[in-house]
Amino acid sequence: MTELSWKPHPGPQAGSGRPRLGQVLITRDQIAGRVTALAGEIVACYDHRDRESFELVIVAIMTGSLIFLADLVRALPLPVRMAIMMVSNYPGATTKAQGVRINYDLQEDVAGKDVLVVDDILDSGQTLSVVVDLLRRREARSVRTCVLLDKILPTPKRICPDFVGFPIPDRFVVGYGLDYDNRFRNYPQIAVLEV
Numbered sequence: 001m002t003e004l005s006w007k008p009h010p011g012p013q014a015g016s017g018r019p020r021l022g023q024v025l026i027t028r029d030q031i032a033g034r035v036t037a038l039a040g041e042i043v044a045c046y047d048h049r050d051r052e053s054f055e056l057v058i059v060a061i062m063t064g065s066l067i068f069l070a071d072l073v074r075a076l077p078l079p080v081r082m083a084i085m086m087v088s089n090y091p092g093a094t095t096k097a098q099g100v101r102i103n104y105d106l107q108e109d110v111a112g113k114d115v116l117v118v119d120d121i122l123d124s125g126q127t128l129s130v131v132v133d134l135l136r137r138r139e140a141r142s143v144r145t146c147v148l149l150d151k152i153l154p155t156p157k158r159i160c161p162d163f164v165g166f167p168i169p170d171r172f173v174v175g176y177g178l179d180y181d182n183r184f185r186n187y188p189q190i191a192v193l194e195v
């Protein structure tokens, strides 16, 4: 298959030093290999064989997890139900956390269910800890967390995820679902955003 080259976003201020794709940190092939391995780790963790009624409720944090989610669930040979929440911490054209906001809440009853929260990236951990607290208050049977990327920070995080795809340096990254101002989500690998 011939690869088409990726065109930069025109953006509102075209030509004036707008944010653009920088160094590729994780390639398509590396992502694909790791997602398959992560799915294996997740299956091994749920001892579901004894329970006829076992179902895993996947709670995806939109919109960043969209592409990771699509690949991950197709590699999981488990009965799953899928639910979404829309949560934002970096809305619009910013690379600084603005405080966690739930923009769309879950429509699924999680009481008594095994829940796996899936997000694109763990930075401070604020987003995931807000969601996990909420699911615990709603009496989920178990709540585990899975992120594709975990930023290595000098300060301790509010939460330690159960499943991590890749640890990455403390840079703002885009691609494979991750955005800057809702752009670059369809770039198929993980790249540093150059500002």
Ligand code: IMP
Residues within 6 Å of the ligand: 061, 064, 089, 090, 097, 119, 120, 121, 122, 123, 124, 125, 126, 127, 128, 171, 172, 173, 174, 178, 179, 180
């Ligand atoms: P936290 O709440 O500080 O852990 O940030 C996690 C959320 O912020 C994720 O769900 C992402 O949507 C967003 N985020 C954090 N870092 C990045 C990044 O480097 N690129 C794109 N989105 C990010």
Ligand code: MG
Residues within 6 Å of the ligand: 061, 062, 063, 064, 065, 087, 088, 089, 119, 120, 127
């Ligand atoms: Mg997010």
